[in-house]
Amino acid sequence: MRFLVDECTGSNAAEWLRGQGYEVFSAYEQSRGASDEILIKKASSENWILITNDKDFGEMVYRERRPHHGVVFLRLNDERAANKILVLRKLLAQYADQLADRFIVVTDERVRFAGMPILNPDTDNS
Numbered sequence: 001m002r003f004l005v006d007e008c009t010g011s012n013a014a015e016w017l018r019g020q021g022y023e024v025f026s027a028y029e030q031s032r033g034a035s036d037e038i039l040i041k042k043a044s045s046e047n048w049i050l051i052t053n054d055k056d057f058g059e060m061v062y063r064e065r066r067p068h069h070g071v072v073f074l075r076l077n078d079e080r081a082a083n084k085i086l087v088l089r090k091l092l093a094q095y096a097d098q099l100a101d102r103f104i105v106v107t108d109e110r111v112r113f114a115g116m117p118i119l120n121p122d123t124d125n126s
Helices: 011-019 034-044 056-062 082-099
Strands: 002-005 025-028 049-052 072-074 103-107 111-114
Touching: 002 011, 002 072, 011 025, 034 049, 049 056, 049 103, 056 072, 056 103, 072 082, 082 103, 082 111
Parallel strands: 002 025, 002 049, 049 072, 072 103
Antiparallel strands: 103 111
């Protein structure tokens, strides 16, 4: 599994994921200052699952209908690196096989797979 870790999520989470054997692109380490636009395009075109604390990505996916390979939105009360790693550990232990192509909201207490209508190009969805 491949993860693009947003700059706001931090390098500690990226390092932990690497230590677990995942392929990781860390925006903090490798693309500091890159815009959300650049990151969502990179994640989509290169098949990375994006991990972020930035709610702007939700707007990009839902309102602007941006393509993605998966987004994990960490909506945490405790933003410390140790807590981010703890919730990622729990998420991956229970749902690793369900992350691709989904928008997942992770809080300190729960995981929610956000729904989005599936658009079929072969039918008229209007």
